[in-house]
C-alpha cells in the first residue's frame with residue numbers, strides 16, 4: 001500500500017490554503033505533519049480522506065485515484081480520527097467503536113465484528129469503559145475512543161488529527177508506543193498532525209513541515225526539525241540537540257526577533 005499526493009491544492013471558497021503538496025508515503029511509517037496554527041495540517045488530512053474534495057492535484061492509493069473508489073472501498077483503506085467528535089453522541093463506548101466496523105457490516109453486526117471491537121477495546125485499555133456513554137466521558141477518554149473506532153475499521157492508512165492533544169503525559173506516550181507497534185505489526189501508514197515537536201522528533205519516521213499552505217521541508221526528524229527551520233516556520237528561537245539515538249530534541253527558547 002502506498003499513499004501519494006501529486007500537486008495537491010485546496011481552497012476554501014476563493015482562499016487557497018494548500019498548494020503543490022507532493023508526498024510519497026510507504027507502509028510501516030509514521031509520518032508527522034508539523035507546522036504552526038493555520039498552516040494546513042487538518043485540511044491536508046481531510047483531503048487525504050476526501051472529507052474535503054480538492055480541485056487541484058491527486059491523492060493516489062496504490063496508484064489509484066481515491067476519487068474512483070466507492071465510499072466503502074475507501075473506508076476499508078483509510079480511517080480518519082478527528083480532533084474531536086460531536087459531544088452529543090449518546091452511544092456507549094462499545095457502540096461508538098462498533099461504528100468503525102461500518103464498512104464491513106452487511107445490514108447486521110456479526111460475531112466477527114463483536115470480537116474485533118472487544119479486541120480493540122482490550123488493546124486500548126478501554127474494556128472497563130465499554131458500557132459508559134461517550135457523551136459522559138472526559139476529553140481524553142473520548143479521544144481514546146475515537147482512536148479505537150479507527151482501529152476497529154482495520155484500514156491500512158490511519159489519519160490522526162492531533163491524537164494526543166487531550167491526553168495526559170502517560171497516555172500520550174502509551175498512544176505513541178501503541179501506534180508505533182501497530183505500524184510495525186500491520187505495516188500501516190500513519191499520518192499524524194502534531195503540535196508537539198518532541199513527540200514528532202521521537203516517533204516520526206518522516207516529518208512534513210507545512211508553512212503557509214506549502215511543504216517547507218520534509219525528511220527525517222533530524223533533517224527537518226532544526227533551528228533554522230523552526231525559526232522561519234514558527235518564528236521561534238530554539239535549541240535543538242541530538243539524543244543518543246540520533247533523534248533531535250527541541251527546546252523552545254523565545255519568540256524570534
Ligand SMILES: Nc1ncnc2c1ncn2[C@@H]1O[C@H](COP(=O)(O)OP(=O)(O)OP(=O)(O)O)[C@@H](O)[C@H]1O
Pocket residue numbers: 012015017035036037038039040041042043044193
Ligand atoms: N471551513 C473553513 N472555511 C474557511 N477557511 C478555513 C476553514 N477551515 C480552515 N480554514 C482556514 O484554512 C487554513 C488552514 O487551516 P487548518 O485547520 O488546516 O490548519 P492547521 O494547520 O490544522 O491549524 P491548527 O494547528 O490551528 O489546527 C487556516 O487559514 C484556516 O483559517
